[in-house]
Amino acid sequence: MAAIDSSISIEDPQGQLLFGVNCETHTAVFPLILESQTVGWLKGSAQAAPLAPLLICILKQETQKKLLAQELLERYQEIDLFEDLSTQITTSLNLTDIAQLAIAELETLIPATSGAIFIVNPQTQTLDTLAQFGQAYAAQDYLHRHQELVQQVTQMQQGSIINDVPKTWQCSSCSCAFQSLIYVPLKAKKRTIGLIAIGNETPSPYNTEHLKLLSIFAGQIAIAIEKALLYQTSQTVARQAQAQAQELQQALQELKQTQAKLVQSEKMSSLGHTIAGVAHEINNPIGFVSGNLTLLQDYSRDLCGLLALYEQYYPDAHPVILDRAEEIDLEFLQSDLGELVQSMNEGIKRIKEIVLSLRNFSRIDHHQAEAVDLHQGIDSTLMILRHRLKIGDQRPAIEVLKDYGELPLVSCYAGQLNQVFMNILSNAIDALDQHATQPQIRIQTRLLDSEQVAITIADNGSGMPPELIDQIYEPFFTTKSVGKGTGLGMAISQQVVAETHGGHLDCTSQLGVGTEFCITLPICLSAVSDRPTDLRPALLYPTA
Known part of the structure; x- marks a missing residue:
């Protein structure tokens, strides 16, 4: 460069010196134009003219190297991000935790003012929000408002970019004003289970690189969500099976208890009838005995009185009678007969009390x-x-x-x-x-x-x-x-x-x-x- 012209200089577009020395003798100025934009000035003599294309070529190569380095750095950062995300979400089986981790990474991955992860609820046929960042928008704010939302998602084969969102998508009452949208279906085993959507309310259009990045991201999230859903299903089935087993066990236990109580009740009921019957059968002859004891007491008293009269008016009895009276100890017999009848009455009274207690206890007729x-x-x-x-x-x-x-x-x-x-x-x-x-x-x-x-x-x-x-x-x-x-x-x-x-x-x-x-x-x-x-x-x- 010095061989051509030792007095050249290079300046930036604002005239600041970048190379060489300022010299008032410069007779020529050559613009350095890169991609239709002036990036600097070459000053010198007319002999410096061939240097301008060479400098432009060098600038172009350096610029491309810088862009490639920046792109490579971004790719490495994306790879690290995906590896870190993959490690975190694959070690968790909690659906909420997976969604929160994913949405936190998504917020830093692609520029957006709002974003959300939605999942199809097969029971209610609605789109449930798992996680979101930015403004809390519903699923219909990201999709075509005049089409059935779940049908849109389940029929979605690939992601889409919508720059310059049509105003017909927005409702007059909602506050969202997306200018750019990008959404990708969450697919697991060829089945769409949800949706990732991000939107920008600033005029920053999305490109295919954004779509590609979000698609890779969605693939990993879909696998993790599918695993979490399967785990939830297995846990639900396990809990239901356990609950059914407990119910069966409880029913079996109650059946055994009821059976045992019925057997015991039948056995004791039968015994109750038997005891009540025996008490009734005892009560009948006891009534006869009790009635006859009253008569026996009267008869014995009359007989003892008659014997006393005989002894009073016929004191000199025949020797045979006297011998017999001594043999049977007539005096003791007379004194003991009343006590014997009284004792029998007490026994009858005790039997009646027992029979009454049996009847009161069993209450067989109540x-x-x-x-x-x-x-x-x-x-x-x-x-x-x-x-x-x-x-x-x-x-x-x-x-x-x-x-x-x-x-x-x-x-x-x-x-x-x-x-x-x-x-x-x-x-x-x-x-x-x-x-x-x-x-x-x-x-x-x-x-x-x-x-x-x-x-x-x-x-x-x-x-x-x-x-x-x-x-x-x-x-x-x-x-x-x-x-x-x-x-x-x-x-x-x-x-x-x-x-x-x-x-x-x-x-x-x-x-x-x-x-x-x-x-x-x-x-x-x-x-x-x-x-x-x-x-x-x-x-x-x-x-x-």
Whole structure:
């Protein structure tokens, strides 16, 4: 360059010196034009003219190198972006997380004022928004407003660029004013599952490079969304299967419980009928015996009186009579006969009480709710269990302490409540069988208010640990040894008190101190809605 003209200089379009020295002797100025644009000036003599095309060629090559370097850098950045995005979205199976990650990257990938990821909802046939940036626009703001949206998306085969968006797409009431749009369908296994759309409200048109970039981006997102949808579906199916299994298990358990309760109820019902029948059969001859004992008492008194008259008026009896009187100890016979008849009357009275207790306990002839004296039911139950309260092999007799309050007649199914008393008292006796010193059962009744009464039955037995208290009402749960309990007694008691009578059955227990059951009942059963009235007779003996 110096060989041609040592006094040349190169200036930028504004006249700033870039190369050479300013010289007032420059006689020629040559413009450096690149792509129809003056990028500088070459100054020198006329001999410098051939340098102008050479400089333009060099500038063109450098410019292309710079553009290629910039493009290569952008491609590397895009590759890094896609690799990072691919790593993040493929490690997640949460649809929302995938969409949020994707929309955050999309916002930096292509210039836009707004963008969104939509997914087709097959149930509602709508486009649901997964994530978006910029202004919150609906799907119809990105698509042709006068065509069905889901149909547009599902029929979309490839992405589209729309520069200079037609005003007919916009509605007069919406605030969006896109000038350029680009959208690409999300395809998974040849099925369109959604849409990625971006829009620009500034006059910056999109080109095919933008479309290509967004298409690659959409392909990765579609795969990740499809995986997330499949995972969601599998989770839903798994939950449904688990729920169905639990329902079946619960139904099976309820069926087993119902079957066991029905079998137990039928067995105890049959036993109740049998006991009631036996009580009736006993009651008939006892009536005859009781009536005849009254006559026997009168006859014996008359005979003893007649003998006394004979002794008074005929003191010198025949020796044979005297010998016979001495042989049978006539004096003792006369004195003991009255006591014997009295003892028989007491026995008959005791049998009548037992028969009455059996009938009161079973209530075999009462299938409807009736107003009854709860104390009578408790006493009948204690009468039946009297033999178990006596001295046992390992303990003294059980002392029963009664603290009865003034209770009104309570509307209830007496036979079933008697079964509850029987179950609780029997369990208390079982607990006291291992309690050798001063075993006691305390029974207290009280009026809580104008609508409720409470019956408390407590023992000073061995008690229960806290973790067992919540289990005692579960069917088939028992703390007794095999063959001594069915595990249904407290479950049935809970059902009778809570479901049939609308009351509460609460238990408190402490190891080494004892156990207490509190039965709370409404005085008027009519206050309890939808209670069964056609019930089986009460169970006659404890079931747990």
